[in-house]
Amino acid sequence: MRILVVGAGGVGGSVAAIAARRGFVELLVVADFDAGRARAVVDTVADPRFVAARVDASDEAAVAALIAEHGVAALLNATDPRFVMPLFRACLAAGVTYLDMAMSMSLPHATAPYTQPGVKLGDEQFALDDAFRGAGVLALVGMGVEPGLSDVFARFAADHLFSVIDELGVRDGSDLRVEGRGFAPPFSIWTLIEECLNPPVVWERERGWFTTEPFSGAEVFDFPEGIGPLECVNVEHEEVLLMPRWVDAKRVTFKYGLGEKVIDVLRTLHELGLSSTVPVRVGDVSVSPREVVAACLPDPAGLGPTMTGRTCAGVWVSGVGVDGEPREVYLYHVVDNAWSMREYGCQAVVWQTAVNPVVALELLATGVWSGRGVLGPEAFDAVPFLDLLTAYGSPWGLREGG
16 A cells, blocks of 8 residues: 655654554655654665655645655555644545544534534534535544554444443543653643543533533543553544444443643643644744744653553443443553564553554455545444454553443
8 A cells, every 4th residue: 555644753753663564565654744764764764665755744736746746545644633623624535535533623512612512623624525526535533553453443342342332431541651741732722722621522312412611521541551541531522423423322432541740731721822723923033822822832742751551542332231231341452652662662652552553554454444434433343353453563442340
């Protein structure tokens, strides 16, 4: 398969490191607005199948031209959510498969943001479903770890473990620490702010989608493999918008073990106006406060050498098992930073995010997965994915009892 990866940050670099070990890759173009950053990724991989390019992800015509130049069959969006729609539309115009790990951005309800959703995550993409179907083009959206692997777990639970699902509860947590830093997000601060400060969305069969206050619904969840109990809170996330479309459940939630320190920092940023994307005048220039925050924080891709701990992504499922008895399970995937750094030179969070779209690309390249239109991971058979993830050297786990 000939692939274009747009975005040469931590996740894009990890995608390249993982894909370099797989034979299904015929060509992989790593493109970024910063040509030097793209070149650095390609130089690190040192594989003749990999080439670097410069592209402005907001320029649909330029992206389409790069697709045509290299004859790629699939584009993987490894940028932040601001660039989802131009890349999405460029793939539709070019007739090539599109994948992303975060979906089109939401917009809170104008008058009732904490009870009713406004523009939901992914709404802009699903609005083009008929166009993708008509063109015979696949857009596989939300194919990272969360969303992504958690959605695959939901499909597996529905097909193989449960006859009735009461709740699909995505639960994400870690015991990661960065030496010398009290606050150092292991992924894009832009994404972290979007997820945590927007009104969280919950889905219930009787109510549909509704919103709550940020950081609501606090509960303690015990994460496996030594991570232990963490307080988790409601966060806006794509799984809640994806899972109900393909998996029959009474309720879908997403809760993140952020920790008190992260919540306090995010609340402070919001109160000071530093979470805003609206440019403000500073002397002779206009700058986005959020971009200033991002520029002051370390690049997540470079945190690995000073990071310790593990990150866990998974889905707690409750309901009735296939034997007719009540059942609770936690399907999960843990990555230890020491392992991912030793094996790939990538920190745990970006590696865990990156491995899943590479697995999906291999399934698409070999014809195991196929489709057209705008589809989430839940729309595909979970077993080949989970088997291949294990073959990549990163097995998943199942814990009875939640």
